[in-house]
Amino acid sequence: MEAAGAALAHLMRDRFSPVVMVLSTPRAEESCRKNHLGFVDLLRPFSVLDQINVPVRTASEQPYRLQDFQLRIFNASEIRQPSPEIAEEHLVEIVTNSSDDAVGALQGDPANIEVVKQMAESETQVSWFQRYSKSFMSTLAFSEHEALDHPVACLLVVSSKDESPLSQFVDLFNGNQLPRLLNEGAMDPKILKHYVLLHDVQDGALDGCNEILFEMRGAFGVNNCGVLPINSGAPDVAFQLDFWTRRSSLPIIPSSHSTSELVCIVSSDVQITDFLLDVTLKQVIPHMEQKIRMLNQQVSATRKGLKNQLKNLWWRKGKDDTPDVQTGPVYTFSSMESQIRVLADYAFMLRDYDLALSNYRLLSSDYKTDKAWKHYAGVQEMIGLCLFMLDQSRREAEMCLDTAYNYYQKCGGLTAKYATRTALWLSEMHKARGQFREAAGVLFRASVEELDLRAGVLLEQAAYCYLRASPPMLRKFGFHLVLAGNRYIVCAQHKHAMRVYRSALSIFEDQGWKYISDHVHFHLGRLSHFLGSFDLAILHFMKLISCSHQSPTNQSNFLREFLYVVQNTVGKDKLLELDLPAVKVENVCVHFEDHRTYASSAAAAAPEEIWGPVEEGLLPAVTVTLHTWMDAPSKSLPQVKDFNICVAGEDIGVDVEFSNPLQIPIDISSICLSCEFIETAAASEEIDSQISKEETADISASPLFLPQEAFSLKPEEKIVVRLMVKPLKEGVLKVVGVNWILSGVAAGHRDFAVLGPRIKRSKSGARDEPLPHQRLKFHVLRHMPRLDVSVHELPARVNSGELHRVVLELYNPSKVPVKKLKLKSSHSNSLLVGDPADLDMEFPSCLEVQAQEGQQEVHNAESFEQDSSPSGLVFSFPEGTVLEGGSTVLWPLWFHASHAGMLSINTVIYYESDGATVGLMYRTVRMTHTIQVLPALCISVQISPSPMHLQQFFLRLDVENQHLTESFWLRQVSCAGDHWCLAPLLPPMVEQEGMGGTDTAEVRAAFLSASVCPSQLLPPSQTLSLFFKLLVAQHKGRSSSEEVTSNIGLGPPSSSEPLIDISSGPLFRFLLSATNPMSDSGSVDVVLISEQQEGMGTVQDSLRVGAHHVCHCSVQGAQPFVWVMEAPKCVVHDFWTQPFCEVSVTLTIRNCSIFAASVRVETLDLPSAASSQTTQGGWTSLGVSTPPSGESSKAEPPRKSTSGVPNTEVMVNRASCGPFLWCNLQASTIHTLPAGASAKVPLRIAFFAPGSYDLSRYRISWTLLEFEPTSSLSTAATSKEALGTGLGHPLLLTVVQSIT
Amino acid sequence: MASTACFVIVSRNDCPIYESEVGTAPKKDEAAHLHQFILHASLDIVQDVVWTTNAMYLKLVDKFNDLLVSVYVTADTHTRLMLLHDSRNEDGIKNFFQEVHELYIKMLLNPLYVPGSRITSPFFDTRVRTLARKYL
Secondary structure (H helix, E strand, O other): OOHHHHHHHHHHHHHOOOEEEEEEOHHHHHHHHOOOOOHHHHHHHHOEEOOOOEEEOOOOOOOEEEOOEEOEEEEHHHOOOOOHHHHHHHHHHHHHHOHHHHHHHOOOOOOOHHHHHHHHHOOOOOOHHHHHHHHHHHHOOOOOOOOOOOEEEEEEEEEOOOOOHHHHHHHHHHOOOOOHHHHOOOOOOOOEEEEEEEEEHHHOOOHHHHHHHHHHHHHHOOOOEEEEEEOOOOOOHHHHHHHHHHHOOOOOOOOOOOOOOOOOOOOOHHHHHHHHHHHHHHHHHHHHHHHHHHHHHHHHHHOOOHHHHHHHHHHHHHOOOOOOOOOOOOOOOOOHHHHHHHHHHHHHHOOOHHHHHHHHHHHHHHHHHHOOHHHHHHHHHHHHHHHHHHOOOHHHHHHHHHHHHHHHHHHOHHHHHHHHHHHHHHHHHHHHOOOHHHHHHHHHHHHHHOOHHHHHHHHHHHHHHHHHOOOOOHHHHHHHHHHHHHHHHHOOOHHHHHHHHHHHHHHHOOOOOHHHHHHHHHHHHHHHHHHOOHHHHHHHHHHHOOOOOOOHHHHHHHHHHHHHHHHHOOOOOOOEOOOOOEEOOOOOEEEOOOOEEEOOHHHHHOOHHHHHHHHOOOOOOOOOOOOOOOOOOOOHHHHHHOOEEEEOOOOEEEEEEEEOOOOOOEEEEEEEEEEEEEEOOOOOOOOOHHHHHHHHHHHOOOOEEOOOEEEEEOOOOEEEEEEEEEEOOOEEEEEEEEEEEEOOOEEEEEEOOOEOOOOEOOOOOOEOOOOEOHHHEEEEEOOOOOOEEEEEOOOOEEEOOEEEEEEEEEEOOOOOOEEEEEEEEOOOOOEEEOOHHHHHOOOHHHHEOOHHHHHHHHHHHHHHHHHHOOOOOEEEOOOOOOEOOOOEEEEEEEEEOOOOEEEEEEEEEEEEEOOOOOOOOEEEEEEEEEEEEEOOEEEEEEEEEOOOOOOEEEEEEEEEEOOOOOOEEEEEEEEEOOOEEEEEOOOOOOOOOOOOHHHHHHHHHHHHHOOOOOOOEEOOOOEEEEEEEEEEOOOOOOHHHHHHHOEEEOOOOOOOOOOEOOOOHHHHHHHHHHOOOOOOOOEEEEEEEEEEEOOOOOOHHHEEEEEEEEEEEEOOOOOOEEEEEEOOOEEEEOOOOOOOEEEEEEEEEEEOOOOOEEEEEEEOOOOOHHHHHOOOOOOOOHHHHOOOOOOHHHHOOOOOOOOOOOOHHHHHHHHHHOOEEEOOOOEEEEEEEOOOOEEEEEEEEEEOOOEEEEOOOEEEEEEEOOOOOOOOOOOHHHHHOOEEEEEOOOOEEEEEEOOO | OOOOEEEEEEOOOOOEEEEEEOOOOOOOHHHHHHHHHHHHHHHHHHHHHOOOOOOOEEEEEEEEOOEEEEEEEOOOOOOEEEEEEOOOOHHHHHHHHHHHHHHHHHHHHOOOOOOOOOOOOHHHHHHHHHHHHHHO
């Protein structure tokens, strides 16, 4: 048998050793009391006899020897089963007292699994569990169903001081203080008696006793008497205390004596040892031997052999109908069954296990047939133990114990405790054989039926068994520990519970089994709180409170418990690393303002890239030191990047995202940033150190201003809060984390864990840890004024083309003045800086033509132009503009959106501080505005040359209202610049001389009402076309008046609405920005001005004026050449005198293209008959009915389609009028006609009869010189025009026969 | 009849990647951790049993009082499908496991699912519950 088995066997031998009963007189006890010990206590330490060699002969003839032996010595009063209540109380006390031992047994932290394992493996008999199990078993001793605990011998103790000791001896045994077992007949009252005379040496010499001893020997027999002298030793406290406390086993029934304060005088222990040795060897063992032999003989006679067996069977059969009572029949000591039991038990105690086993087996069948289940189970238990001691048939041993367990359990009631005892034996057996899983199973099964506390103890042991199993079953271990902990909690064994839960924690923590770890943390938290370790309690509860997977009830429970603990312990004083609310510590957004300041949050949110182009040219150039790979890496470079820069007295905002993972609302208050602030030592100001020290002392109390936020988070809500910090002094500020108070109780804290981008160092190749980002470090500089900038009256939605005056307000809240203001905008063609004088005027009317100011305005506009053009559209405020502290400056801006869409205008204002004692050189304010521009009027212009005049064009203006809902009033059409002027294309006002004056007035009124524009109002999605004449301005002499005439009001001529001046003011400047100043003068810029009335009221403020530009309209028509033949309208000739009339005409050709060209003019003869004879059906054209007189320019009706293309059909028709002949060269060529130049070709015509002639019989063909399609960007359309021909325009000439 | 059934998928590193109470018994708060405890503890048994058989369905491996634990082990990743139940319905449980295994394989085919991470797909959840109603 292995070591473990041997240990268990030894334990069993100890437990099942013969019991010796002690009956003593009060005087004898009194003598012992001098040592503060009872007589039994005095003897007990010496009851283990380990150096003996006794031959024992039981049933067999062969004697064997016992090397060691033990007696269990009890007072007669103790030989009874304690009541269950007292027994349980006693056991509870043991558990309670051993809680510290249990912790002590763990040499280390219970959370460490290795420590627990070591403890479990080194389990010894002195461990608290073994103590407990021993005590538990001893509460079950002295049962009537087993004879193991029946006293084998009785010591009758009488003091030598007693009067008449002999009668005392007799009285002792006859008294009613005998145990119940003897009185009730469960055991044989005729037990071995040994008479002891106790003599106190201090009372006198031993000699006095001899007399009594002699008498005793005479009365009770020589061998049955003895004398025991005590109190002979010298007092030796240290030795004595130690000796007795170590050797004495705890009595079942707590006795009144306390061993702590005794001053003892004991006899030398040798005497007691000798005494017990003598009793054991000469009395107890021989008595037992004798009894075994006797009983064995009896059993053999009655039960062995076939005859006896049959008889027994018959006899038993007869009792079959006995009712199945729980305890079975009562067996008295004289019954055969009891006799066999005593025989077997004595054999077991004397270690003759074979004999014991055979008798137990014999007995078990009897009890089974008797249905005495308790007795049967007891016998089965002993069979199991015998088999174990014999180390035979393990399987059978286990089965027997298992049967015993089941039958004990079946009996129920108090008997069930024996089941537990059996289970303990069985588990010990499994453990001794290394079958830990089975042991655990047995213990677990026992725990199910047991009371809470014992179940807890058993479960804990089961857990250790799982741990010791190989491989260790850690999860089972943890589970059983938790089960044990649960039971301990129920029994208020908090220390034990704490210990087991802590051991279990390491198994369950961070495994992903959330409910489990929550359960463990919850109980640990509660236990820690109960046991007073508050830090630990808070730690455990902290892991609980952010449990999103739990039900809302649990969540609120956990939170409440946590808050309760915190409130009762640390309160708000201690900052806890709370997980509730969840803070995104890796992702915080920092808002601060160094030299860049933002006018609005929208501007701050705009990405940094967009500001680069805007600030270009505005900021002073930064000297950037360039590094090449040859330079040594500069050490100072990271230093520079270490800190952000901010200004004292200004807020730094940190956006932190809080989220509530729970399904219950939580309240959070006093949220603020936690910062570290190091004030810069004012080293340079040593002179003022005295004063500054005082000052700093005052202010340094709060160098930071931290506003606190509070909010309530709804279930699973997520919000982003901007927390502010305002440094009031210069120094280095580091934002560390965020603090808050949860539900007004617990102070929480989280550090920001902002990591910078990973930097890969190419040299080492190894990837470094990302450096903590410097985003949260600030270098606080001295005060620097910060302008508040706002823009008023800027609408969020405008129609395209609308013109708005907006007001820029600059406010300097600081005391330091600000100068050198500059402004730059990303959309300089949409936002212009106006003149301060613009502010004073009413908005729409300031645009109107003001004759007296005209010159000045033009001058101003020119000055602005000079400002803006060279420095890349930076507007510098006038030199004198200084913003004093606390002052406000208003400045007008003009806004005009030409294209539809979303327009985001980024504007930067630059300024410098006037004072020298500021932290920054300069600052900028960034603004961004997003404006939605809706499509409104869309205009297009088509210009075609007039066939009549070279310097005249027709202009068609198509206006389309693209707006979905609004309609527009068209107010004015203007043509910008000095080169062109517009004239309305109106029907000629025929002066009818013959009519009356009233009629004339009517006609005139009708004419006036029919203006250029048929309807001024343009409803949504409607199109309107307007026609104008475009003239080349002769700006030699009359420049200013020409300007005026280029504006044409679209209202009825009678309307008195003033025209709007586009040659000055904002409109002009917007036009300028829209046109390319480098453009050639040949193009036309047309402006249509519309207006809208908002609402029904005609208040001037609500009038919205829009200006629509169409720029660079080329006057070039479809052909690169225009030509006009000039001829007299009417020639009077006398054909009688001269048969033909010769008229000279001039053909003027102008080159409109940008290339030089060679032009060839051909005059055509009469067309062939075939072509001339084809007459068109239907419409014949205009020319015939044209009145011969009147101005041809006015006679031309407005034509759309024919304006550009020469009409060949007309010409052909006209050809039939009559013959005429060209009298010049048939073709003449102008070899080089430069671009834009014109040439005249003189022609002559001969007529032979009076009539009207169409002079269109000529053809012009041209070749563009230097025309290279590749170099030109123009399209294929132009390449076709490199060569081209055109026929002559129709021109009528009337020849009249002169009358004279 | 109210039955208890708690279904858990345990990943290779012993973390539960999917949990659901599929029984018809009304859900109790204290049951949640008890079920987890039992399932977690029975992993120890599964660890032993899995080497003793070729079958993926390990049948009953553990019990705690009247709660039984049946386990199905996938071949490839040693993922364990565990069912805690109180009714003895071996065929149904076997079918349930097979169907859920199929679902799980489909889950693995999803390129956006990292094997061994928590299964959060609501589709998977609904399907598992449907299967549980069908077979258990």
